Amino acid sequence: MAQEVRGVVAPGKNEPVRLETILVPDPGPGEAVVKVQACGVCHTDLHYKQGGINDDFPFLLGHEASGVVESVGEGVTDVAPGDFVVLNWRAVCGSCRACLRGRPQYCFNTHNARQKMTLKDGTELSPALGIGAFADKTLVAAGQCTKVDPGVAPAVAGLLGCGVMAGIGAAINTGGVGRGDAVAVIGCGGVGDAAVVGARLAGAAKIIAVDIDDRKLETARTMGATHTVNSRTTDPVEAVRELTGGFGADVVIDAVGRPETYRQAFYARDLAGTVVLVGVPTPEMTLELPLLDVFGRGGALKSSWYGDCLPSRDFPMLIDLHQQGRIDLGAFVTETIGIDEVERAFDRMHAGDVLRSVVVL
Known part of the structure; x- marks a missing residue:
């Protein structure tokens, strides 16, 4: 049964974002529902809002996220409910010509959830980079979930989902x-x-x-x-x-x-x-x-x-380096904000006042 949660939606080109009630379906085969704990406000989200990526409005924004797997669909074995994960937009297929040549970081067939999240009236949402994580919960392909050490702060871990890794x-x-x-x-x-x-x-x-x-x-x-x-x-x-x-x-x-x-x-x-x-x-x-x-x-x-990364290899490594004190991922977090402050965060980003605003849920 679909769940009603809050989500930040860009309704049209250059229009202010809105906090809407969205419907998140139960995960189907190969999918997972993730309870989002933190999501960075990335410049790519602003590109989506401005129509600089494509015009598939309305967008469910947010993609630089970490959280806990709530449920998984049929056939999912790599992650399980309760796993702490960083979401990624490179869910490698394992069977394209790049993957078969041992270069999965160049996978030509990365995939997202097959089902769509929607507004309450049934309008389908386009999740930013196939993730859509300015939301209490989101539906993704299970391959978009990368397990990392749960001892790291969610606001820090989520940054690996895009900008810092790039x-x-x-x-x-x-x-x-x-x-x-x-x-x-x-x-x-x-x-x-x-x-x-x-x-x-x-x-x-x-x-x-x-x-x-x-x-x-x-x-x-x-x-x-x-x-x-x-x-x-x-x-x-x-x-x-x-x-x-x-x-x-x-x-x-x-x-x-x-x-x-x-x-x-x-x-x-x-x-x-x-x-x-x-x-x-x-x-x-x-x-x-x-x-x-x-x-x-x-x-x-x-x-x-995406920094030519392989999430399963690079995310855990960088978390380990952070925990060893060899890199300070926390230095990228300028402020933590609520889910209703994304529009203000875009203004601060445009003014050059922040490295990262991070929505904490």
């Missing part, structure tokens, strides 16, 4: 940052600061944080940046080159996702260096680069999708 993975998994490397990170919001943390964890010798906001640059320093560049007043390409002996960084991570920041990343890297795009562009954006420069500079231009 940034750390962009540095380690996609960028392949190694010991002694010089790394530049353009854009020091939650994802960019996580990339700084990932670069430090990987042993980078020099980590250059680039942003237009001195407050964000100071936060990046607390996360491990060795140098900062305010690109509002300083040419970031020239600054990165100056800080790297005139050569450029070994790895440059664009955590903004705009054509101008991508061009900065492209020219701020050393010859044969790597550019990693982890910031999310909007559909109308295009990029133009001289093809001769692409050829002549060599190296690699990569896109990082």
Whole structure:
């Protein structure tokens, strides 16, 4: 029997979000109902609200979440009621060409719950990234549930569901940052600061944080940046080159996702260096680069999708590192808020006042 719970819904493009009663069905085969304990307010949710992802309104927002499995459907064996989990949007299929080649982090057939959550009048909801976790409970594919140590605070654990994992993975998994490397990170919001943390964890010798906001640059320093560049007043390409002996960084991570920041990343890297795009562009954006420069500079231009993570491998590892004191995931939590404060959290995000607001249920 479907359960009535509260959920944050984006009814239409750029319209204020609303707290609505939603219906969560019992889990079907391969599905699970999760009682949400915490969910971060991610910039991707704002993209959904603004119509920057697609126009499948109304959206049930929220995806950066942790909680406890309440019930599971037929055939589910990997998780059970009572398990503490982080929700992920990469439920690997195990049978596509990437999975069969031993590269499940690139799974081409990730899946979500088959059933739809709805409003009380029957209107079907589109859950953000197949999760929809600004809600007391949500229905997901069981493969979207990754078990982690229940000793970690839910507000901290949930951040691995998107932004923190995307940034750390962009540095380690996609960028392949190694010991002694010089790394530049353009854009020091939650994802960019996580990339700084990932670069430090990987042993980078020099980590250059680039942003237009001195407050964000100071936060990046607390996360491990060795140098900062305010690109509002300083040419970031020239600054990165100056800080790297005139050569450029070994790895440059664009955590903004705009054509101008991508061009900065492209020219701020050393010859044969790597550019990693982890910031999310909007559909109308295009990029133009001289093809001769692409050829002549060599190296690699990569896109990082979810930090190229494998949740079953990476989430528990990062929780362990947090509990060992080797990384401080709690530093990303600026504030905890109620489920009725998501619209205000979007305003604070847009103003650059927070790394993460986290809804605690």
